[in-house]
Amino acid sequence: MATRTAPPRTPRRRTRTPHTPPPERRIRWLIVAAGLFLAVCLGRAVQMQVIDGGFYANRASGQHRVELATPAQRGAILDRDGYRLALTEEASTIGATPSLVTDPARLIAAVAKASGESPDVIMQRLHAQGVSHVDLARQVPESQAKRVEALQLKGLDFASEQRRVYPSAIAAPLIGVTDMEGKGVAGLELQYDAVLRGHDGLEIRTEDPGGNAISVIEDQRMRPGHTVSTGIDRQVQTEAEAIAADTRAQYRAKAVTAIVLQPTTGEILAMASSPAPLNGDYRAGTADQLRLRGITDQYEPGSTFKAVTIGAGLATGRITPDTRVDVGSEWQLYDGILHDSHSDPGSKTATEALRMSSNIGVAKLAYEHLSSPGNRDSVLSQWIDRFGFGMPTGIDLPGEVPGTVPDYGQWSGTSPLNIPIGHGIAATPIQIAQLYATIANDGVQVQPHVVTRIDGQGPVQVQRKRIMPARAARALAQMLEGVVSDQGTGSAAAIPGYSVGGKTGTTKKINADGTYSDSRYLSWFVGFAPVNNPKVLTLIMVDEPHGGQYYGGEVAGPAFAKLTARALTTLGAQMDRPDTAATG
């Protein structure tokens, strides 16, 4: 080839020759080129693995890592016989992919039937705009969901979840409820959520595209929640709810609250209110129907509070059951005038004053024996605190309020006319129940509580505190037994076969302008039986009874007697006055 170009281009040959480079230089080019390209590769590796390493690591774990949660089985809530008041069962979420649905009419009908919701609601959910998948119905019972699944309707899918059910349909506000995600939001479900909930299992693993596990990175075992036992008695609770409803209907009252507890243990046997949610279904209840009035509402305790005054006197020895007091037709102090509703002027013993619920008698006893003028604190004021008023009882339910007790420093000149007889202060029904339970329990206060035992943690420890000497407590109990006698205001609360100690209370409600109403009352009865070996303590409070009757003894007394009798029978309490049984 060179020969062909050589002759005519002789002059150019000299110029071209240097263009034929020495092989060493050309091969150095190749070395440099290889080095450059490999350096670029290395640079890219540094960029991807060091600089952008996090981005790719996220991408990798995004497609490798799978987190599998195993929801913990929520613990059950049991009554005192071990019957399940609340339990968790398998349920399904029925979902749908609207674009795959071929027979919407049949689908809507089937899902509505299974979930118990209206077809219109289901249809609205199915036709929700702008979503590719919808939940048509949640918490559908497993059996119902299976029935829908068997129809093999196109576009439907089923995801299992847990469903909280309350088979007994009682004590709804007390037991409370969980939300859709199984978290307790009210009542015991809220109070004991941490115990009931357990720990969800979580397995983090890597999977290949086919869903096969490659390795397990983390595996937290699921730990089921603890079962919680309560002192609730199904029969007593059912009766309490029925009596509350009946009493409310009978007196066309605004509300009725009933509490039944064991004074010696502090265990709540029943806590009921009317109005109550329909069929005992919390989820169907309104806010008013779901109130735990026994702990969340405070009222003037009225005459039921006289036990504090007499109890303080007995405990300090300043008053005996026979201490006399001059009860006039009225008692004036500064601009305040006190009257008695069952006026019986004359010299009375403390027992008589309490039996007839004499406002003047009890207030005067307090004024003469329990006040210590000039001191920073009065004996009565100290004992109001000591009995636990003005602070929560510590019952294991959410939302308890402490009540309202004025400091002694804020007492006015007329306070001695009000406070000893339960006016000018406010207390929750559970505080009043606790007061009488303390008297019934020989002066030892036991913290009221619903839950008695947590599975795996043993029995619940409750606070016990001696408030007053046993002798004083027994004396007061005897005086309270007189209240339920024929001469007392609480004769209607008598129970055939049993001795009963208790106290009536009748309070005028306070108007918006701060004056006492003449038409709106609170009627109380709180008491225990048998007096010498108390098994049951019951409190009934009727808020705004109508129809002419409003005295606590008349309105709340019969309800008390009926409910207490039922509780005594249920608990198998021995009659201590069998002689009275026949006459009843």
Added chain:
Amino acid sequence: MRSVNPLRLVRPDATAPIGARRELPLEAQVLVIVTICLTVFGQLMVYSASSAYAMTHEQFNYDSLYFIKTGIVYTVGGIALMIGMSFVPAGWLKKLAPIVFVGALLGLVAVRLPGIGVSANGAARWLALGPITIQPSEFAKLGTLLVVALILANRRQPPATLKELAMPLGILVGLVCALIMVQPDLGTTLAIVIMVFAILVAAGVREKVLAQLLAIGLVVGSILIYAAPYRRDRIFAFVDPWGQSADGAYQVVQAMIAVGSGGIFGVGLGGSVQKVNFLPEAHTDMIFAVIGEELGLIGALIVVGLFAAFAWAGYTIAMRTADPFQRLLAAGATALIVGQAIVNLGAVMGILPLTGIPLPLISYGSSSRLVILALVGILIAISREPQLVPRPRRSEGRDPDAPTPTKPRTPRRRQSVGA
């Protein structure tokens, strides 16, 4: 003297035949060590990358060791071939060149024949001869290398124009490439083109002609890419891998996730998750992705460093060789191996389009491994031939013109200046 060599792989022996008489020079020793390192490392990584795949697929009898077992057979055979080739004199290669070339061409035609040809994944690339399958395109690389080096070495001057280049070189290379492209196998074609281009560079073809060749290569390449929809997809996948759903994009994305998630130290040898059915071709074309994931930047450094050492050793052998045929042969062999490595690494890390090239000496592959080890053997043989420039001593290392007693021939530069 040459007493600086740390390793004496072949001891000087005056009575040995001419091929074995010389002690291996440093670059050849580096080449041997690098080759052994890459091969052993490759076997390890093939096992790591393939065990889960082999264990979950019936065609491999669910045997996690399937690829290492077959791989070792070819590696041992390849090493034997390498040692054998290192004793073959250059003259034999000149005679063998046309035979290998024609044989490879016949093989490339034969893959189309029913009964012998084997197709897989839509490509007709393999010949089945009894229990073994052969990939003729791998032997075509060797044949083309020998023939191109021979033709250029036989010329007094390198081709000065495109026309001179085309006859007969262009025709022959074009024929080989065309046969491989119809398989279709863009990757092997690209490897051959890179190799031929490097030989032309080493042969001293003028810069202007080289530039023209590059331009032609880009145009033809673009046409070829746009002619086939799947290649077009791959190019788009390369430009925007995250935004594409095409097959190629999936591979690139999975490979990049693997490499990037390795970080600096990797997830640990054997710990790759990507290799478990996320990453296609994990033990072949995509093995660097598994290396990057399991060994991180350290693994990338090892691979890049070994290929850099390979490039230096191979090109240094080419540079020092007196005979033009052997020089071009050595340069072409080095360019083929290093070029494939670069194209493979670039594709796995998403800076070059995916063309389907295995990582030499590391990826699983029978024919490819045999051919590459044979090439290494040829390079060793060349390193023992008479040298253009004696190995400089440290004191005179920078001066190629310094007079030395063992200089066998006058350097070409001096010759041309004197002409």
